[in-house]
Amino acid sequence: MSSAQGFLNDWVESRVGLGSNISNSRNTSVSYNIKGCWIPLTDNGGRRSLGSREEQGSVRCRRDEDRLGWFPPHFDVSDRMARLVASDPVFRKDNRAMLSRKELFKNTLRKAAHAWKRIIELRLSEEEASEMRFYVDEPAFTDLHWGMFVPAIKGQGTEEQQQKWLPLAYKMQIIGCYAQTELGHGSNVQGLETTATFDPESDEFSFIWWPGGLGKVSTHAVVYARLITEGQEHGVHGFIVQLRSLDDHMPLPGITVGDIGMKFGTGAYNTMDNGVLRFDNVRIPRNQMLMRVMRVTREGKCVQSNVPRQLIYGTMVYVRQTIVSDASSALSRAVCIATRYSAVRRQFGPQDGGVETQVIDYKTQQSRLFPLLASAYAFRFVGEWLKWLYLDVTQRLQANDFSTLPEAHACTAGLKSLTTSATADAIEECRKLCGGHGYLSSSGLPELFAVYVPACTYEGDNVVLLLQVARFLMKTVSQLGSGKKPVGTTAYMARAEDLLQSRCSVQKAEDWLKPSVILEAFEARAVRMCVACAQSLSKFQNPEEGFLELSADLVEAAIAHCQLIVVSKFIEKLQQDIPGKGVKQQLQILCYIYALNLLHKHLGDFLSTGCITPKQASLANDHLRSLYSKVRPNAIALVDAFNYTDHFLGSVLGRYDGNVYPKLYEEAWKDPLNDSVVPDGYQEYIRPMLKQQLRNARL
């Protein structure tokens, strides 16, 4: 289910694409659409010249017969929306770092209002609107409105509540946020201190609360609080609360609300008004508690429905799933910048004084960069699969089949954690890969890092989420002997006995080219780490105590399991028909790089569990090195395939035309410090100092 699903049904009568409003000026030649991105295989060794797209006889085009039926096949939509945003001056973003917080925020409001206007004018479909938001590339209150407020009502509201609230939300007649986190509690949702006490006398609730949410815009919030009726507690539930007047935007009586202040970085996530909210005996009608999981009667009695109470956490599952796909986007963007710049940048070179070497040709650069390129593809594929898993669990829930909910929770939590941690680290690595210029704001990388890194914390701290995965894995291991067959992503555990004994068959470097060999090594590692944790846990009398004591090892086991999922989904993807000469081969190389680089980085796990021998590890490393040489000729094509406009990349270093140095120089002059030749403050501070020194010198 998608965030804004259905909003058009209520809102726009017909769906009309942008048609000829946006020109697609690409040249045509052969290229291949890999799940919404084009892989144009170059024939010039990947060293495309630094001219314009036209000069390069550019590599991208649209050939319908090349399109894969993978879902969602949105290349056209994505391409059109990217161009629409790039060509609209309101969506300009190159000045963000120079704006004050107030200017920045007002500009975000302007962009959001303009985007909404365009969505209506052009009658954009839900998919188009969502792509547009992606390319506008600025965190805004609308993310929370569409991404969490609407899904919370859809997932946790009754039919009647949905009918009342969703049309208002779809038309943006109310704007909502997701107010769950408190000053003192974020991870521990059960520990929230906000209470919602039912008062049967007046048929209303009262609240006391402190949330993280939207500080300046939202008129409404889904607030999470512990329900108390008849003096008894009934766990945490969601409540729709109006925060501000729909007439003058003033907070309603009993509500104190504001922004929590500047966050990490300039620009970055400061376009978002994360807020503080205090309730002082605020009263709301009973029917504003979201009652799909539990109903409160007029008399104050609680009636549990047949859906599991974990559904109250359902919005988080939905968002975690979207975050995995977003990780691929952020990572591919950083990698695109670093790869293009690495082809432009030259340092050192032949002793005979010839042209200097492109830094992308250094093996160290390749060994840092190409695994990140491989990860960008890997996360894209696992993100697609996770979307499928989420849709599947949603459909099952509608049919009262709750059996796959624990797995969906474990997968979304684990993959959110794995991909966001890897992406945040990768963006920083890309910055370093660009040397000194990577530290410039105009490289686009500092802001990308600052805006991305909170993804490791929001929607669940990454360690806390891995502990959830570990809990799920320990449960699975404990049930192995009971006849309950593990399914889905834990199906490999059914072969635990074999995997505990298995010996890796690799004898020469090329043996690592067999997907079955790689898979088995990752399965054996994960199973062995999980079983070792389970055995250690069994030595504790109190399992909760054991879990706390062993939590660092449990996190490692959870990571091993999640990495196995990513590797196996990449391998599965390659079993599909992939049209286009050489495309599958390139993806296979990236898949091996992804897996073997992980193996190299986590060698301790593989060796200590006896999954592979030191000799096999060394062969894997030899093979990895040889794979880098195979990626090199197509590295530029593989990042061009992400089809990012220069506007979206927002990076002088990552420019498509490679015209880096003149543009860096040009950018420097745009800084407000260069508005005057002699800086403001010269007369007050510099001149007296200089004069003083002159006087001292004379003395």
Ligand SMILES: CCCCCCCCCC/C=C\CCCCC/C=C/C(=O)SCCNC(=O)CCNC(=O)[C@H](O)C(C)(C)COP(=O)(O)OP(=O)(O)OC[C@H]1O[C@@H](n2cnc3c(N)ncnc32)[C@H](O)[C@@H]1OP(=O)(O)O
């Ligand atoms: C028109 C224009 C269109 C434009 C479209 C725009 C779309 C925009 C899309 C943008 C999307 C996103 C934007 C991102 C912005 C992000 C902003 C950030 C928001 C937030 O951060 S919100 C707050 C998030 N908070 C958290 O994540 C808190 C983390 N903590 C928890 O989740 C839980 O407390 C916990 C899981 C850590 C522990 O919970 P607890 O109740 O103590 O649980 P346990 O006792 O451990 O477990 C009980 C059992 O429940 C199972 N469980 C736990 N969680 C879930 C779950 N989510 N689902 C299913 N099951 C769950 C757990 O496994 C236990 O099971 P068991 O008893 O063992 O069987």
Ligand SMILES: Cc1cc2nc3c(=O)[nH]c(=O)nc-3n(C[C@H](O)[C@H](O)[C@H](O)COP(=O)(O)OP(=O)(O)OC[C@H]3O[C@@H](n4cnc5c(N)ncnc54)[C@H](O)[C@@H]3O)c2cc1C
């Ligand atoms: C940019 C941003 C946007 C946000 N947007 C929203 C929003 O829209 N709505 C909303 O409700 N919230 C929002 N949040 C809040 C966010 O969801 C929480 O910050 C997040 O869930 C982490 O919780 P916490 O802050 O309590 O961290 P803590 O739990 O206090 O984490 C601190 C440290 O303790 C560790 N830790 C905690 N528990 C355990 C444990 N059981 N075992 C081992 N280690 C543990 C963590 O790993 C971490 O290292 C946002 C946060 C950010 C940064």
